[in-house]
Amino acid sequence: MTGRRIVLVGAGHAHLFSLKRAAAFAGAGHDLTVVAPGPFWYSGLATGVLGGAYPPELDQVDVATLVARGGGRFVCDRATGIDRQAGLLHLADGAPLPFDLLSLTLGSEPPSIPGAADTPGCFAVKPVPQLLALRREIERRVAAAPSGPLRIVLAGGGVTALELAANAEALVRRRGGRAEVTVLAAGERLLRQLSPAAAERVERGLAARGVTCRRQARVARVAPGTAELENGTAVPFDLFVNATGLKPAPLLRAFGVPLDREGAMIVDGYLRSPADPRLFGAGDCIELDGHDLPRVGVHAIRQAPVLFHNLLAAAGDAALRPYRPQRRHLWIMNLGDGTGLAARGRLWWHGRSAWWLKDRIDRRFLAAYQRAARD
Template structure:
């Protein structure tokens, strides 16, 4: 229907909700097409999978099955171009899809200012498939001859420390001693001071080494830091920040310093109201927040309302993300670190709450099982 052709690119947290509510969009006269990979790997469970506590399938959602279950056309191909003037999306096969509204929920990629990702044995924190491959590679090496593998994690934020903890958990589950070094200017700087002290002490007790610096280069058996020193390294994990995928830059629309699309509280681009964006690839002007899944989840109902309102003249709803939010780090050893503002708790209950929330989200987002009559 003219004016109501909606194309969803990506299957992040918010778009999963839209898929499950596709009937509401159709009732509003909105014609929906999804362009996304056939499978979604939920980031909230990535650390649990990397540590060996969970199997990879625990974090997977079959997007093709979900789209089929809710009657949404699905193109499982990468997007290679978006023509905003003509309002066309082009996928890898050359096929084009016209749109009246385009919504982007395509996540983020690992920041790589020094061009390290293309080098041998460098593992970016995203896409999440890279962490699954890292786990498989480590387990293969350990099973073969129990050899020590020196892993360097470049970065000191929440994700970097969680990856370091997960690598310790993976080594411990495989009966080898962890050999993990975290290199950052100030590991854990964003944590409340008391939580930082407790977490770094816990990781140190498990064998993690903390080294001050910035990784800028890679060579066989080592990684190079900005001060010219070299740290022994077999595998390098890039976890020093996230950036928006290159597709966002290709739109030639205003972005922030991390390349995330700047949007209004309606989640429409500040310069092109036909373009919506949510999750890690976007940032709301005046409400800047880190790239955390909770915001995509909370934004989803408002996205649904605004997209269902296409063409009927209803006012758009505004999303103003909360100032404080719950974040729980999986420490890879049956403990978690729960954080909300300056409040924190480290222990088993925190991890059990994380598992309850994350596994529950994956379960709710999966395609419903067929009824007995089908």
């Protein structure tokens, strides 16, 4: 069998495993091409970058070098759609790329809030470089007016929103400023991913640091300097962050593949589209048939070895391997003050040891890929 043209769109968590092993594709006689707009940013350290605990360089992997070292090709571009009949991937700037197998890890983004995209001082939780931009803006404003207070408003009531609130407050404090941080949660309960006791511990700790959490406060729209709630209340801000959850990248709608109601690409247990055996996907942009998985990086990371195996297997007409998601996984929140909250199911603990464990896991994960790109 002649070699296959394998194209990976996106350099996210679910493709990183394959990028490190690009030589396996070349060794089997296949051409591997990776299309992404830039380096890989790891979501696990992103809140720590925002909080000023980590330099931004620590949170990145040079995927272009990683792919080239394995004999693959990196294309710095953005996909715009596919022609399935012709087997072509269309790009924003370059010529279309032919493919025999195509894998999509396009990630996710928060649902849009009317007015936010056009309002100065507004940021979103994704893509991850947005958090670095937020950090730099906070630092700029604190340096310009250290007496503050800097009013930071975050929309959302989940783990990400409160972790961002904690690290935004920590950054202002580290830079010698004063912050007024407000979390606007749409529902009555915060941190639904955690047990009530764990959620209460996080909220109590943030309240002691001056972070205010408001319930039943869904943001309807944003205007310059103001977040307007559904009940008509106006909440003033200097900086606003959309952390209201995640939905699949809207670009998927241009790919002509079956999607679920949220716009996620439907895949079977082998991470393959039931509409086309040439198409695979993983991470936040998919809906695994028969499962309702939260959009968290741990699933993309665990899907990655299965996706790698199945791409090579499909290219060589070998047997595919099913992905079986784990029922429970470990959450660890970085609370910005040198402590963390770790939870698995109903079990949880808070303290410096939780932060230490998260730091160790994240650094070890990144180091393996950074070393492969460097050595």
